[in-house]
Amino acid sequence: xxxxxxxxxxxxxxxxxxxxxxxxxxxxxxxxxxxxxxxxxxxxxxxxxxxxxxxxxxxxxxxxxxxxxxxxxxxxxxxxxxxxxxxxxxxxxxxxxxxxxxxxxxxxxxxxxxxxxxxxxxxxxxxxxxxxxxxxxxxxxxxxxxxxxxxxxxxxxxxxxxxxxxxxxxxxxxxxxxxxxxxxxxxxxxxxxxxxxxxxxxxxx
Numbered sequence: 001x002x003x004x005x006x007x008x009x010x011x012x013x014x015x016x017x018x019x020x021x022x023x024x025x026x027x028x029x030x031x032x033x034x035x036x037x038x039x040x041x042x043x044x045x046x047x048x049x050x051x052x053x054x055x056x057x058x059x060x061x062x063x064x065x066x067x068x069x070x071x072x073x074x075x076x077x078x079x080x081x082x083x084x085x086x087x088x089x090x091x092x093x094x095x096x097x098x099x100x101x102x103x104x105x106x107x108x109x110x111x112x113x114x115x116x117x118x119x120x121x122x123x124x125x126x127x128x129x130x131x132x133x134x135x136x137x138x139x140x141x142x143x144x145x146x147x148x149x150x151x152x153x154x155x156x157x158x159x160x161x162x163x164x165x166x167x168x169x170x171x172x173x174x175x176x177x178x179x180x181x182x183x184x185x186x187x188x189x190x191x192x193x194x195x196x197x198x199x200x201x202x203x204x205x
Contacts, residue, residue, distance in 0.1 A: 015055050015056065015057040016054065016055060016056045016057065016137075016138060017056075017057050017059075017085075018051070018056050018057065018058045018059070018084060018085065018134065018137045018138060019058075019059050019061070019084070019085055019086070020040070020044075020058065020059065020060045020061070020082065020083070020084050020134070021061050021062075021063065021081075021082070021083040021084075021086075022036070022037060022040055022060065022061070022062045022063070022080065022081075022082055023062075023063045023065055023074060023076050023079070023080065023081040023082075023083070024036075024037070024062070024063075024064060024065065024079050024080040024081070025064070025065055025066075025079040025080075025101065025112075025157075025160065026064075026079075026100075026101060027064070029100050029101070030079070030080075030098065030100045030101050030112065031098075031100050031123070031124070032079070032080060032098060032100070032112045032113065032123050032124055033079060033080045033112075035123075035124030035125075036080045036082065036124050036125040037062070037080070039124060039125050039126065039127040039130060040060075040082060040125065040130055042127050043127045043130035043131045043134060044058070044060065044134070046127070046131060047131055047134055047135065047138075050135070050138070051134070051138055054138045054139070056137075056138045058134075065079070066161070066164070067161050067165075068153045068157060068158045068161045068162075071153040071157050071161070072152065072153045076153070076157070077093060077153075077154055077157075078093055078095055078111075078112070078113040078154070078157075079101075079112050079113060079157070080112070080113060080125070081113070082125055082130065082133070084133050084134065084136075084137045085137055089125075089129065089130065089133035090113070090115060090116070091116060092116055093113075094113070094114040094115075094116060094121070095111035095112060095113055095114055095156070096111060096112070096114050096123070097109050097110070097111055098110050098111060098112035101160070110156065110159075110160050111156045115129060117129040
């Protein structure tokens with residue numbers, strides 16, 4: 001009777017853990033973040049059967065990065081970023097001006113990631129590139145790209161987050177307090193005075 005190597009059997013049946021992190025600065029106006037997010041979802045759907053057959057357990061986490069401090073703690077150096085098992089799937093870090101993200105910040109030009117895959121540049125993470133990176137993680141004999149994370153948050157991102165914070169502070173400063181709105185005019189005149197019929201809403205100024 002052939003003996004079964006119990007350790008080999010356990011290694012074969014044990015699930016391989018694949019952790020995917022999608023990190024970004026905007027999912028409202030940034031075409032690069034939105035497109036990369038959509039391609040990531042499409043890539044996962046495309047390889048789901050293969051991952052199941054390989055015994056892989058996949059988790060996906062999406063993180064909106066809102067400050068330079070958070071970016072530094074995450075090792076976040078460019079938006080958007082896709083990491084698989086804590087490794088950036090991009091082989092190199094390259095960026096270009098992102099006009100869509102300039103509308104999110106009052107601090108001028110913002111650079112977002114450019115993806116390099118098979119010698120071509122893309123402003124959105126190509127689905128084929130994501131599929132390739134996921135399959136690399138599913139089969140250990142294929143080497144993964146080196147991480148492109150850094151200890152310091154790049155000046156580009158620090159400027160972006162500072163602009164976002166400044167814009168949010170300016171917007172809040174323009175709003176009357178609910179106490180001020182309650183006495184600024186008669187209730188019947190709220191719509192014309194405050195721009196709203198509700199004294200608790202912003203709009204007095």
